[in-house]
Amino acid sequence: MTRQKLLKEQYFFKCACPRCIKLGQSDDIQESAVLEGYRCSNAKCSGFLLRDSEKMTFTCQQCGHVRKVDDIKQIASEVKTLSEKASTSQTAGNYEEARSLFTRVEELQLKLCHPFSLDLMRTRDNLMKIFMELKIWKDALFYCRLTIPIYEKVYIACHPMLGLQYYTCGKLEWLLGETDNSVRSLTNAADILRVTHGTNAPFMKELLAKLDEARAEARFKLQPVDED
Structure with missing residues (x-):
């Protein structure tokens, strides 16, 4: 409860x-x-764990592998400490330091958390934002794409948070010249956000204009090249 x-x-x-x-x-x-839980210790398994309070262990409900509570607590404690340092660096604008710390957090969470973990999603969201601040667009897009399957699992299909993540993905794809992917992402964003925000908000007008521009470029790329 x-x-x-x-x-x-x-x-x-x-x-x-x-x-x-x-x-x-x-x-x-x-x-x-x-x-909100932990991953199986078997790297090839995508099962989820449930706690056995009597044995002080977590057991995978798919393959039966067992993880000790103490082992999980040790990694979780390190994640908490590093996450706090990373957030402080990010807030202070020390993006290179924050990037390094959040990358280490992600490495630990990949050992600790289920692939669809909200904590892992938040870490990757932060890495995406940091790479955007550093103008490292390719890495920002990489992390944005990693978050979307979890957004799709957590939020209902017309939730604005999902729409905004599609919008971010589409803008990054457009910036990197991935026109067809950008059209798909911006279309997904527009379909959601026009329901939740209408079409008159300034950012919606910007989104729809960007979508029109991306569609126009996609059509242009399909035109045959004239040969002399």
């Missing part, structure tokens, strides 16, 4: 979203173990 309790105490309402409705059911337990 952690989510419901937090919402009631801080925001004074009871959530009835699809995830909260099935709170405590087997689907919710599995989803929480994927989004």
Whole structure:
């Protein structure tokens, strides 16, 4: 009941979203173990872990591999310390230092977290933003693309956060000359954000103009080249 309790105490309402409705059911337990839990110690397995409090272990529900609680706590503690340092560096504008620290956090989280972990998604989101600040567009796009499958899992299909992530992806693809990919991403963004924000907001006008421009360039690239 952690989510419901937090919402009631801080925001004074009871959530009835699809995830909260099935709170405590087997689907919710599995989803929480994927989004908020730990990965299997078997590198070839994508299963999720559930805790056995008596044995002080986590057991993979897919292959049966076991992870000790103490081992997980040790990595989690290092992740927490490095994440705090990385966030401080990012806030201070020390992007090279933040990049180095968040990269180390990602390496540890890949050993600790399920591939669809929210914590891993947030780390990659931060790396994307840092690479954008450093104007290293290719790496920014790489991390943006890594986050999208998790956004698609966490948010409903018309959620603005998903739309904004598609928008960021489309802008980066456009900047790097990936016109066809940019058209697809910007179209996904527009389909979502015109529902949530309408078409009159300044950033929506910018999005739609960029989409038109990308489509025009894609059509131009399909035209046959005249040979003398």
